[in-house]
Structures are given as C-alpha cells and as structure tokens.
Amino acid sequence: MLAVYVEAAQPDDPLAALQIGERPEPEPADGWVVVEVEAAALNRHDLWSLAGVGLPPSRMPMILGTDAAGTVDGRPVIVHAVITSADWVGDETFDPKRTLLSELHQGTMAQRVAVPRANLIDRPDWLSAAQAACLPTAWLTAYRMLTHDSGLTAGDTVLVQGASGGVASAATALGKALGLRVWVTGTSEAKRAAALERGAAAAFEPGARLPERVDAVIETVGEATWAHSLRSLRPGGTIVCAGATSGFNPPAELNRVFFQQLRVIGSTMGNRQQFAALLALLESSGVRPAIDRLLPLTEAAEGFRAMAEGNVDGKVVLVP
Known part of the structure; x- marks a missing residue:
C-alpha cells in the first residue's frame, strides 16, 4: 500500500x-x-x-x-x-x-x-x-488546554501565541465558542487577519505590549514567546504549555513566576471523554x-x- x-x-x-x-x-x-x-x-x-x-x-x-x-x-x-x-x-x-x-x-x-x-x-x-x-491531536489538545488545564471561565481573556499553528488556530476558534475573549499573536498581517476571522477579539505582533494582562496563555511556541507569555499574565494567571516548536529551553524567569504567583501547567492530548465533549461543542457551535x-x-x-x-x-x- x-x-x-x-x-x-x-x-x-x-x-x-x-x-x-x-x-x-x-x-x-x-x-x-x-x-x-x-x-x-x-x-x-x-x-x-x-x-x-x-x-x-x-x-x-x-x-x-x-x-x-x-x-x-x-x-x-x-x-x-x-x-x-x-x-x-x-x-x-x-x-x-x-x-x-x-x-x-x-x-x-x-x-x-x-x-x-x-x-x-x-x-x-x-x-x-x-x-x-x-481533531485527534491538535484540536483535542487545544480543547483540553482551554477546559481542563487553564482555569478559565466564560468572559476571561486568553492569549494564544503563534495563532496560525494547528493547536493555536484550534484554540482560537474553540476559545470563542467557549465564551472567552481570545487575543492572539501572529507573525504576519495575513495570519493575524485569519485569526480575527476565526473569532479572535484582537491580534498583535509577537512580543507586543498588550492593552491589559490576561488570565491565561496558550503556549505551544516555546523559547521565542515564553518571556512574552510570562509578562502578559495577570498575577495568579496560568500558562498552559503543550509544545515548543521554537525550542525547549526558554529562560525560566522564576522570579516572575513566584513573585506573581503564576501557574505553569503542562498539557498533552486528551482522553475519550474530552473527545466526546469536543465533538458536542463543535456540533452546538458550528465551529469546524x-x-x-x-x-x-x-x-x-x-x-x-x-x-x-x-x-x-x-x-x-x-x-x-
């Protein structure tokens, strides 16, 4: 074959x-x-x-x-x-x-x-x-990050780094469907425009200073965006990390982590129950x-x- x-x-x-x-x-x-x-x-x-x-x-x-x-x-x-x-x-x-x-x-x-x-x-x-x-890898991963690991509830603000990637583009669309205010970063005007069409409330250049700090960050980029992710979180906020496409060894900035009481949560894939919940959300929201x-x-x-x-x-x- x-x-x-x-x-x-x-x-x-x-x-x-x-x-x-x-x-x-x-x-x-x-x-x-x-x-x-x-x-x-x-x-x-x-x-x-x-x-x-x-x-x-x-x-x-x-x-x-x-x-x-x-x-x-x-x-x-x-x-x-x-x-x-x-x-x-x-x-x-x-x-x-x-x-x-x-x-x-x-x-x-x-x-x-x-x-x-x-x-x-x-x-x-x-x-x-x-x-x-x-769905099985990128979309299920994004769903688990947003619902199981982030601590987010409807109305919260989440930053999605590198919004054109598989997990990031899924997180943008799913975040909107879950009632979150989704902000994204993208390396080109075209990628930022596409993220806005998928439901992002705002799109920024990588590393840009945000209008306010966010409740959580969806992080799959790694070294290139890690410092920006930490700086973008409100005190007590959460980074959910499920990948590191730009490298696995970012500067830890542990002083910021403990002083701001930030949470860093690892996330991998999802289980069958979460897959069923993802399908139910796609059906009810019309997101594809x-x-x-x-x-x-x-x-x-x-x-x-x-x-x-x-x-x-x-x-x-x-x-x-």
Whole structure:
C-alpha cells in the first residue's frame, strides 16, 4: 500500500528523510482493526519523527501520522491517537507507557492503518473526513488546554501565541465558542487577519505590549514567546504549555513566576471523554477545523515543507 514514512532520520535536514512509497499492509493484533484511511492530518510531531526525536532507528521504517479519519466495514470513524498499555485504567494521557501512532505502531499516513478497536470514535455525519482528521491531536489538545488545564471561565481573556499553528488556530476558534475573549499573536498581517476571522477579539505582533494582562496563555511556541507569555499574565494567571516548536529551553524567569504567583501547567492530548465533549461543542457551535490545504499522499512533501517553514494557517490534510 502507498504510505508516507521515514526509513532513516535526518536530524539536520528532517525533510530529506521523508519517503513516499509502498509499505506492507497492516496486520492487526488481537483487539485491533484495520481502518481504511480517508484523511490524515500533519502535526509537528511528524517533523520530530523525521529528525529522529522519540523514534529510534530500531523502530524504522515507520509510517508517519498520528491522526486519521476513515471507515471500518463501512462505519465512519475517527481514530483516537493515544495508545495505552493493555492493563491501563483511567485517563489515557497519564499512562506512563502510552504512545501515539507512528511512535511504536505504524502511523496513519497510508491507505490503511491498524488501531485498537477501543480507539475508534464514531464520526458524525456533519463532519467531513478531512475535518475529522484534524481533531485527534491538535484540536483535542487545544480543547483540553482551554477546559481542563487553564482555569478559565466564560468572559476571561486568553492569549494564544503563534495563532496560525494547528493547536493555536484550534484554540482560537474553540476559545470563542467557549465564551472567552481570545487575543492572539501572529507573525504576519495575513495570519493575524485569519485569526480575527476565526473569532479572535484582537491580534498583535509577537512580543507586543498588550492593552491589559490576561488570565491565561496558550503556549505551544516555546523559547521565542515564553518571556512574552510570562509578562502578559495577570498575577495568579496560568500558562498552559503543550509544545515548543521554537525550542525547549526558554529562560525560566522564576522570579516572575513566584513573585506573581503564576501557574505553569503542562498539557498533552486528551482522553475519550474530552473527545466526546469536543465533538458536542463543535456540533452546538458550528465551529469546524480550518484546513490550510488538502493534498494527496503523493504530494505530502509540499505539506511537510509548508509546515516546517511556518507557511500554514490551520491544518494540512493528506488523502489517499
């Protein structure tokens, strides 16, 4: 079957590691099923995989992709990407042995993918396969950040850093739907305008002084925006961090953290209950994922290049 995969990582030039070609058909284990993939979304995780981050040579070749929507015996489904250990009970995101598809098990950027039957979520008829494929990583992460981790309530103000990224664009639209006042930063006028169209109340250049301090910051950029995030919080405010696309080692500024009594909360993905709540919010609000471009698997390199260069607004989706 046709797939997008990595055979040998290239830490200094991740895009050079991208391969598109034939890979073996999936062979599902007990309790697993094969999904006919209709759409698979790109995430920053896939670029890390091409660089060998979290993916040792012993697990390669590895088909990329954590997210997919498709069918199983004609049943439209979305794949919940968090794979737990067999004996785990409770919130999937706290399982210390959890993995995502494309880490231990082959990923979703293929014509077919094997997944645990328990990871199938019924896809509602009001959601297209391409839209559904955007949800399991970026949109579910944004939903958990806003509802579970931030301490925000309707009427509060949240700053979303780097508003054109997958999680950030989702947080902008979902924040509006949740009744929050959403402010964003964006590196270009076009990205800021797009965020305003998605529901942001105001858009600023990176590092800009804000009109007032915010209740929480959605942080996925890391080193480039961390100091601005800390300075932008009101005393007692919260940074929710779910990524660091610009680097993992920002200046801590611990004096500001303890003197202002700031909270720094880590957030990763979401569980099935939160996925169900996300779907309910999308249905009631009419919000749908923003798709930057839809590409066939054979043109995956274009999507990876655009994501690596930051030239996307929303999600890149691949279709077999």
